[in-house]
Amino acid sequence: MATYPVEQVAEWFLRYAEIVGCDDLSNLKLQKLLYYAQSAHLAEFNGEPLFSEPILAWNHGPVVESIWRKYTKYGNAPIPADKEVDLSGIFEPADETELEQVFELFGQYSPWSLRNRTHDELPWKSTPRNHVIAPELMREYFSENYL
Secondary structure, eight states: OOOOOHHHHHHHHHHHHHHHTOOOOOHHHHHHHHHHHHHHHHHHTTTOOSSOSOOEEETTEEEOHHHHHHHGGGTTSOOOOOTTSOOTTTSOHHHHHHHHHHHHHHTTSOHHHHHHHHHTSHHHHTSOTTSBOOHHHHHHHHHHHTO
16 A cells, blocks of 8 residues: 655645535644545555654644645635646555545544544553654554444
């Protein structure tokens, strides 16, 4: 399985949200989708990451800091997809299917519902604030609770 730049994974979620008519994909919600996508990938593919950037345990849940900074200007508003970025042929079919499944499972929830959900889960709860959530912890938790 391939490892992708986290920017491409984030853009995939933004585009997919527009396709399916999701109108609440804010930075907060995007962060949680990235966390669940990484967790699912780690669980499904023996600890292989979907992207290499760390996920931090911030006050409002798991965050990929570079993506948070990129989209912070949108505040709580939905983030528009960037039509200039070409994603065609970038994702392997199994990875794209996995992203769709993550979106179908978690994209139905509001940003704050996802935030609260992550606060109830061991990976975020057991990681000190502003520290990296251990990929192994994400893999184990997702394997036991979602697969």
